[in-house]
Amino acid sequence: MTEMRTLKVALLGCGNVGAQVARILIDDAGMLASRAGARLELAGIAVRDVDAPRDVDLPRELFTTDADALVRDADLVIELMGGIEPARTLIVAAMRNGACVITGNKALVAKDGPTLHEEADKAGVQLSYEAAVAGAIPILRPIRDSLSGDRITRVLGIVNGTTNFILDQMDTTGAQFADALAEAQRLGYAEADPTADVEGHDAASKAAILASLSFHTRFALEDVYCEGISSVTAADIAAAKDAGFVIKLLAIAEKLGAEGTKTGTKTDAGVSVRVHPTLLPREHPLAAVHGAFNAVFIEAENAGELMFYGQGAGGKPTASAVMGDLVSAARSLVLDGPGRAETTTGQVPAAPISAAVTSYYIGLDVADQPGVLARIAQLFAEHGVSIETMRQTIHRDSDSQTESAELRIVTHRASEAALAATVQAVKGLDVINTVTSVLRVEGV
Known part of the structure; x- marks a missing residue:
């Protein structure tokens, strides 16, 4: 009987994951060996401080501060350090030494994914990063493998648990943004400096990765249009709820033009990759994603609609994704097969935000006088934007004895450029007191 092979695993970083x-x-x-076909020996753990306190009791002799030496002698390298450097240098060195690499470093993959894939291709090794998007949810492998014989047309993702928790708190309790953020920080969902989460930067990195795999074209972080949730108010949440919507921070990647969009609007062909607060009808599957959970909703030509749901962060859930990649890479080494190459057969351009096709929710405070609705409707028509629904609420100021009207308009799908121009024109009407809210809408 042939003796089972042993593969040395180097772990870079020993934080929560x-x-x-x-x-x-x-x-x-034992279980991992039976599934990988080889013993996976943890050769060492590279850290900055070997004496730092950790949640898990691990043998002290495994720890080292010499990451370079650890990488040189490894068959498999798991990078969980985060940041750009020295992670990038260590990953490249590992691949050039013939090691397969598993990483959860979304920022690095989004920023430098093409270079890393080129290095992996040259070395004939596997580069995997399932843990970089949506924690425990197996989403990248299904896109890359299970849907490789289909055409994905659109991906909508709640890929940041912190922002989903905050928006969910605002929706379910009526809390203000600052109070919901403070609660997220108290529970450990948000960092002391929550900028990367609440301004959408974390979700933007994941959007670039999802778009690259879904449309077989390498998209970088700079291709992603990004807006965060810090400007979303309790009034926005309440108005959305009253209209039958919920607000979520969505990462969206979709085909535009003749190859993908379900609208008659003509746009330049390309892929729109964007992150922004979005209104969803409450009956949409993503609307039911609560707390710090993540979900990714995919539309494909043949498979139709698919949704993947689960915990998007945390040590154990994210470690599960890492281990899935590790076992897959180990099998590749045992079978002496080539590394799984990235499929970048398409070269679809990244479309600017102005070319994106979406719907708008527009809140207006207007003078309550005859002809206002007709003037607004005419202005929308002049810009080629069709109104799907319009709701009016009358407000009376008891002190001044004057009345104003609150209008809530949801448009049909149109180009972002046309919608933005319409809003700008509306602001110039003398019957408009103020534009109270402008948010994008999906799923209608």
């Missing part, structure tokens, strides 16, 4: 990966490698060694 890294500690759980190390625990699984040690505690579940």
Whole structure:
């Protein structure tokens, strides 16, 4: 009987996720060996401080501060350090030494994914990063493998648990943004500096990765239009709820033009990749994603609509995604097969936000006088934007004895350029007191 091969695993970083990966490698060694076809030996863990306190009790002799030496002698390298450097240098060195690499570093993959894939292709090794998007949810492998014989037309994702928790708190409790953020920080969902989450930067990195895999074209972080949720108010949430919507921060990647969009609007062909607060009808599957959970909704030509749902963060859930990639890479080495190459057969351009096709929700405070609705409707028509629904509420100021009207308009799908121009023109009407809200709408 042939003796089972041993593969050396180097772990770079031992934070919340890294500690759980190390625990699984040690505690579940037998199970992992049977599934990978080789023993996965944790050769060492590279950290900045070997004496730093950790949530998991791990053998001290595994720790080292010499990441370079650890990488040189490894068959498989797991990078969970985060940041750009030294992670990028270590990953490239590992691949050039013939090691397969598993990373959860969304920022690095979004920023430098093409270069890393080129290095992996040259070395004939596997580069995997399932843990970089949506934590425990197996989404990248299904897009890359299960849907490789289909054409994906659109991806909508709640890919940041912090922002979903905040918006969900605002929706369910009526909390203001600042109070919901404070609660997220108290529970550990948000960092002391929540900028990367609430301004959409974290979701934008994941959007670039999802778009690259879905449309077989390498998109970088700079191709992603990004808006965060810090300007979303309790009044926006309440108005959306009253109109039958919920607000979510969505990462969206969709085909435009003749190849993808379900609208008659003519736009330049390309892929729109964007992150912004979005109104969803409450009956949409993504509207039911609560708390810090993540979900990704995919539309494909043949498979139709698919949704993947689960925990988007946390040590154990994210470690699960890392281990899936590790076992897959180990199998590749055992079978002496080539690394799984990135499929970039298409070269679809990234479309500017002005070419995106969406609907708008527009809140207006207007003078309550005859002809106002007709003037607004005419202006929309002049800009080629069709109104789907319009609701009016009359407000009376008891002090001044004057009345004003609140209008809530939802448009049909049109180009972002046409919608933005319409809003700008509306602001110039003398019957408009103020534009109270402008948010994009999906799923209608």
